[in-house]
Amino acid sequence: MKNVKYSLKLFTVFGIPIELHVSFLILMLFIYAVAALNLFPGINLLLAVLITLVFVTVVIHELSHSYVAQRYGVKIERIVLLPIGGVSAMEEIPKDPGQEFRIAVAGPATNFVIAGVCYILVFLGASHLSGTLQDAIYYFALVNLILGGFNMLPAFPMDGGRVLRAYLAGRMSYVRATRLAANIGKQLAIIMAIVGVFYNIFLILIAVFIYIGAEQEYRTIMVSTLLEGITVGNVMTRDVQTVTPETPISEVLNLMFQKKHMGYPVVENGNLVGILTFHDVSGVVPDRRSEAVRLFMTRDIISTYPEEPVADALERLNKKQIGRLPVLSEGVLVGIISKTDILRAVEVMNLKIGE
The missing domain is CATH 3.10.580.10 (CBS-domain)
Known part of the structure; x- marks a missing residue:
């Protein structure tokens, strides 16, 4: 992640550069072009705006993680907006279970807060908002609920998996906690891939990401922990x-x-x-x-x-x-x-x- 190329700096928040990857820029230009030219009936301007807002929410999600991590002295190099979502380039997450728990839940909690605010807006402005705007706010809230809930699945290295590791690390060694959380994440990934075969191929892609990420995270933590104190x-x-x-x-x-x-x-x-x-x-x-x-x-x-x-x-x-x-x-x-x-x-x- 530290060597992500072909990204453009947009702005800085909390001292963290927010960058837009060229692939994401091309994707958004394509979506807006399709919507403007009405090439596909299912893709209109409202959907294009909603997709944009979803990725804005992902950036806010990552900023929430990064802000809490900074409070614990973790250096954040940047956040890059990719077609698969936002990715934070940060140093190793603290091995203190309490600190890791707070960093992990910060992102999903932000999604739930955004969803709650959106539902309140729809409820309070029901008689003043147009039907199209109400639908947009409603679906945006729903997307945030889905993002927050999905990220809280106990599938390491997702946020829920990190929460699980933080819980386990308070009861066993950090390496064992990571191994157990990673194994649970890989098992959930296998189940997700099987479900994806019958329902949605996108689930297979997510499952592959989770499985590989869990294995890499475990190996990284194992090596760094085993080498601690060795020169x-x-x-x-x-x-x-x-x-x-x-x-x-x-x-x-x-x-x-x-x-x-x-x-x-x-x-x-x-x-x-x-x-x-x-x-x-x-x-x-x-x-x-x-x-x-x-x-x-x-x-x-x-x-x-x-x-x-x-x-x-x-x-x-x-x-x-x-x-x-x-x-x-x-x-x-x-x-x-x-x-x-x-x-x-x-x-x-x-x-x-x-x-």
């Missing part, structure tokens, strides 16, 4: 095989074959000057494999240090889409850490706690 120095490989800038590419390829490592720090006179990975050498044609590493190595070095939490190093690896980080202490190369090293540590910790 890069605890996990890194200390016996580092290095190459020099003048090492031929053919020699590095032999090293990769023998050592089974896909990246090597490039050291000159004791200083780290680059890193050479399989990606760097994979495009080198056979005729150039006698040439030196310095012609192909990556000079923009992304590194870590022994005292850094290994969870932060893993986040950087994922964000930069790289496989390993050289470990520097006072400018000196003291080790290297890869995703494989981190995943191995996760497996060991998982066995230790009996998860």
Whole structure:
């Protein structure tokens, strides 16, 4: 989510940029064009306005989550409006059950409040509002009730699933609570998909989203929890095989074959000057494999240090889409850490706690 591209900033609320994804802009232009040209009898201008208001409501829903999360110190990068709804780019939700509960219920509660206000408007203005406007407000209220109710289904990682995890986390470990909530979410997703086969294919798409989201959320939480308190120095490989800038590419390829490592720090006179990975050498044609590493190595070095939490190093690896980080202490190369090293540590910790 942090790398969502092709979005346009609309405005800022609570210090949070609200962005419109180009795909959503195209969708709305298409809907309004169809309504204006009367291409399909079922799509008129009123329906187009209602669809727009629904997505506005989704933004308000996400802002409610974000506002409460900010109160607990969670940084919100942005909210992006997509055709599938609003998505908040925020840091990890607090592991305090009470805080997670309040953040999770804020969105659906906002939907219910909007629905209530709309019904009051319809009731109080029944004799003053036109039939078309009454219908619009009524259906808008109904949509908010559906959105709020649907989001409260105990299907992790939806809001109701997070409420369920918050409840469970007060009675068991956070990892176990996440696993149980995720399993319930996946089971509901399977049921939803089966129902969708007979009634509505859209339910199948939602079910896929819930199933994948539940699994990814569980894995993310499990890794971050198991790695808590572990530093890069605890996990890194200390016996580092290095190459020099003048090492031929053919020699590095032999090293990769023998050592089974896909990246090597490039050291000159004791200083780290680059890193050479399989990606760097994979495009080198056979005729150039006698040439030196310095012609192909990556000079923009992304590194870590022994005292850094290994969870932060893993986040950087994922964000930069790289496989390993050289470990520097006072400018000196003291080790290297890869995703494989981190995943191995996760497996060991998982066995230790009996998860």
